[in-house]
Amino acid sequence: MNDKGQERDVYVAVADPTRRKLLRLLSEVEELPLHELTAQFQMGRTAVSKHLAILKEAGLVTDRKVGRETRYRLNAAPLSEIRDWVSHYEKFWQEKALLLKKLLEEE
Known part of the structure; x- marks a missing residue:
């Protein structure tokens, strides 16, 4: 403490x-x-x-x-708090990467 x-x-x-x-x-x-x-x-x-x-x-x-x-x-066990917080941003970056890939394939 x-x-x-x-x-x-x-x-x-x-x-x-x-x-x-x-x-x-x-x-x-x-x-x-x-x-x-x-x-x-x-x-x-x-x-x-x-x-x-x-x-x-x-x-x-x-x-x-x-x-x-x-x-x-x-x-x-307490590291799960950090993992949970980071996982939100992992999903964010995966979505951005997919969007970038889609844009590049359209060009």
Whole structure:
């Protein structure tokens, strides 16, 4: 939760390229510990942890403690909100492409 007591917006969470890369990395495996995620970036553990916290607030990442290690896992369900929003524009562009094709065939 952020300082207003609300979940972070999924769009805000995926707006940052570092967070998108974290999501991609987590989509490729069941879960990863923080040190393995940090090794994929040119930034420190604290910075990666802050990005993961934002993803967690948006519900995109879950974590669990295993001994002294924190392991992170992707929860892709909130991404359906983005998929649904983008699908509207996909239909828009498909219609425009069909119209362009029709116009080009008429010439």
